[in-house]
Amino acid sequence: MRTALVEADGLGMRYATGRLALDGASLSVAAGELLVILGHNGCGKSTLLKCIAGLLRPTAGQVLVAGRDITSLSGRALSEARMAMAMVFQQARLVGRRSVLANVVCGTLGRHRNVTSALGILPRTERQHAMECLEEVGLAGFATQRAGTLSGGQAQRASIARALAQRPAALLADEPVASLDPEASEEVMRLLRRISSSDGLGVICVLHQPELARRYADRILGMRQGRVMFDDTPGAIADRQMQALYEGVVIQGLAA
Amino acid sequence: MNATVKVRVERERASRGGLMTPGRWGGSALGFLGLFVFLVVLAQSAMVVQARPQDLITGAHGMADILRRAMPPDFSKLQSELWPALETVDIAFFGTTVAVLLAVPLAIMAAHNTSPGRPFYAAARSLIALCRAVPDLVWALLFVTAVGLGPFPGALAVSVHSVGMLGRLFAEVIEDMDMGPVEALTMTGANRLQVFSHAVVPSVLPSLLGIALYRLDENIRSSLVLGFVGAGGLGFELLTAMNLFQYRTVSLLLVLTFVIVILTERMSAALRRRIG
Numbered sequence: 275m276r277t278a279l280v281e282a283d284g285l286g287m288r289y290a291t292g293r294l295a296l297d298g299a300s301l302s303v304a305a306g307e308l309l310v311i312l313g314h315n316g317c318g319k320s321t322l323l324k325c326i327a328g329l330l331r332p333t334a335g336q337v338l339v340a341g342r343d344i345t346s347l348s349g350r351a352l353s354e355a356r357m358a359m360a361m362v363f364q365q366a367r368l369v370g371r372r373s374v375l376a377n378v379v380c381g382t383l384g385r386h387r388n389v390t391s392a393l394g395i396l397p398r399t400e401r402q403h404a405m406e407c408l409e410e411v412g413l414a415g416f417a418t419q420r421a422g423t424l425s426g427g428q429a430q431r432a433s434i435a436r437a438l439a440q441r442p443a444a445l446l447a448d449e450p451v452a453s454l455d456p457e458a459s460e461e462v463m464r465l466l467r468r469i470s471s472s473d474g475l476g477v478i479c480v481l482h483q484p485e486l487a488r489r490y491a492d493r494i495l496g497m498r499q500g501r502v503m504f505d506d507t508p509g510a511i512a513d514r515q516m517q518a519l520y521e522g523v524v525i526q527g528l529a530a
Numbered sequence: 531m532n533a534t535v536k537v538r539v540e541r542e543r544a545s546r547g548g549l550m551t552p553g554r555w556g557g558s559a560l561g562f563l564g565l566f567v568f569l570v571v572l573a574q575s576a577m578v579v580q581a582r583p584q585d586l587i588t589g590a591h592g593m594a595d596i597l598r599r600a601m602p603p604d605f606s607k608l609q610s611e612l613w614p615a616l617e618t619v620d621i622a623f624f625g626t627t628v629a630v631l632l633a634v635p636l637a638i639m640a641a642h643n644t645s646p647g648r649p650f651y652a653a654a655r656s657l658i659a660l661c662r663a664v665p666d667l668v669w670a671l672l673f674v675t676a677v678g679l680g681p682f683p684g685a686l687a688v689s690v691h692s693v694g695m696l697g698r699l700f701a702e703v704i705e706d707m708d709m710g711p712v713e714a715l716t717m718t719g720a721n722r723l724q725v726f727s728h729a730v731v732p733s734v735l736p737s738l739l740g741i742a743l744y745r746l747d748e749n750i751r752s753s754l755v756l757g758f759v760g761a762g763g764l765g766f767e768l769l770t771a772m773n774l775f776q777y778r779t780v781s782l783l784l785v786l787t788f789v790i791v792i793l794t795e796r797m798s799a800a801l802r803r804r805i806g
Binding site: 356363370382392433436437440 | 710713718719720721724729
């Protein structure tokens with residue numbers, strides 16, 4: 275078995291409201307592996323991702339990034355440990371008025387904490403690297419264009435390029451295709467697949483489409499009410515198991 | 531299919547009619563009340579301002595006399611009035627620039643999404659409110675007393691009042707900003723300053739520039755008036771000429787004022803269009 279890049283062990287998360295969002299959830303992702311997390315709304319999959327990303331501090335368990343527990347870190351140490359992970363969101367979150375290239379170069383700011391970059395000047399030395407990241411996502415021709423002019427799918431790919439510019443070991447994607455049309459969704463999923471297979475990144479991707487997960491994931495992790503229901507290769511997961519993630523919820527929703 | 535559409539249209543029409551009938555009655559009763567209140571308020575304001583339209587008619591003769599004595603404008607004074615004209619423009623320009631420099635950090639503290647903390651927020655908001663609440667003319671009176679006659683107290687007044695106006699508008703722009711890029715850049719490991727200069731600044735800069743240009747335009751008009759209380763510029767010249775009954779100089783000054791106001795309005799509008 276390959277060594278895990280990112281590992282979550284027995285994560286529990288109880289919000290201040292008393293709601294238990296995560297209940298002993300564990301996962302691991304190795305280099306070159308694409309892990310998809312599935313589950314209904316509110317099952318805890320976004321909470322899980324945020325705990326791994328170090329945006330939320332879990333109330334139990336630990337998150338190991340390259341063998342180091344990040345749940346006990348804070349401040350500068352946390353943000354440095356976090357730099358091994360890049361994140362992509364549902365929205366591209368680009369600065370619309372800046373060029374696509376400038377947005378991608380912004381992904382490297384974490385390793386250029388100095389006066390000039392604090393004054394809004396982008397590190398020149400990173401332009402080449404940023405161009406390579408843009409080529410990787412197929413947007414090299416759009417480098418000088420304003421980010422605000424990109425279509426939804428292009429913008430999402432540009433945000434993936436920004437994440438790659440960070441030179442992460444793992445990529446966390448929180449519903450990256452939720453606001454894209456089917457064609458753009460396929461394109462983004464193909465890109466994530468390639469990033470993990472060819473570049474050797476560990477990718478954790480939260481999705482809503484079991485069908486996309488089946489076609490692109492190495493492993494699928496099914497979640498329900500904060501618990502991990504299954505964690506296996508797509509071939510080993512029966513349709514019935516997949517449906518069970520969503521089924522009870524409708525009845526519960528009606529009862530509520 | 532057709533039948534269901536017809537049913538729906540009829541149902542909509544019926545429900546709209548049903549809503550409208552009581553609404554129309556209620557609306558008109560309220561309308562009458564509103565109109566009555568408005569007329570009462572208007573009548574009392576006419577009484578308080580001692581509005582006497584007949585005075586305008588009897589005063590027409592005096593107006594015509596002043597106009598005749600003001601014509602033609604005394605263009606021989608043009609050269610000596612160019613310096614005060616420059617003073618007026620510079621009071622506004624200097625005052626606005628200083629105000630922008632002060633308003634930006636204040637606005638950052640006064641916007642709830644970028645404020646470093648509750649006490650900063652409260653302090654910045656109160657300072658902005660104070661600067662804004664006191665009119666620039668009053669600030670000018672205060673500064674003339676403090677630093678003496680001349681354009682400098684005018685520039686101070688313009689900048690203090692503008693800090694309040696700009697601070698509030700800037701803070702609103704920052705609060706309406708899309709926070710997505712801010713969160714995304716924070717995740718890449720960028721520090722607070724970097725996030726600010728690379729995500730916040732590029733998103734809000736065009737709006738801030740537009741507001742600042744509009745403010746400059748307003749400030750040129752208000753710096754014309756500030757001279758009346760001794761804060762230099764064309765206003766001061768206007769006051770002097772009025773007091774000396776030099777109406778032809780007054781008309782020249784009004785022509786100059788008109789030209790300056792129109793020019794700056796046009797320029798600021800053109801610049802704002804280019805930014806947008």
